[in-house]
Amino acid sequence: MTSKPAAAQHLRDLALLRRVRDRIDREYAQPLDVEALARGVNMSAGHFSRQFRLAYGEPPYAYLMTRRIERAMALLRRGDLSVTEVCFAVGCASLGTFSSRFTELVGVPPSVYRRQAAPAKAGMPSCVEKQVTKPIRNREAPAPEPRLA
Known part of the structure; x- marks a missing residue:
């Protein structure tokens, strides 16, 4: 069973990932890299990539x-x-x-x-x-x- 703080953190992470996905959709023509996207939501690049893939089915670069x-x-x-x-x-x-x-x-x-x-x-x-x-x-x-x- 997940604790309430863990569930709340998961929801915050999903909101951050949605914000990054929206940024990619808007700024696809700009030079974007995984490290910069991860920095924008205060995550490490590896953690960000794993979480993005779990949420959207593909890594951020592929998206x-x-x-x-x-x-x-x-x-x-x-x-x-x-x-x-x-x-x-x-x-x-x-x-x-x-x-x-x-x-x-x-x-x-x-x-x-x-x-x-x-x-x-x-x-x-x-x-x-x-x-x-x-x-x-x-x-x-x-x-x-x-x-x-």
Whole structure:
């Protein structure tokens, strides 16, 4: 059984973690790192990462990159920015890292996504488009069917 002080501390920690998650959602294009985010809520980086993962199912850096990729997808669908411009607009400092993470989450490189996405989403309401185009992490993707030899 948990004591009242421990339960109260857990609720305070959850409120702090929610504040950090909201900050990531707002400031995804800014240079954010786990140490700075942890300092902002007076936690060690390790403790902060573990607690964030327990609360939200993924580490803070993965959450940040998912937000950046979601925004990049929207910018690429517009079609008026190059992949490099989108990379820097969402706060990534390395085009290689951006492309690798984008491909991992979306399934195709950003240049291919940019080429294919605009006509495919034409006329779709933005609220539906957001749900349809949400990136899927590898752990969430359906497992491939087993092959019988």
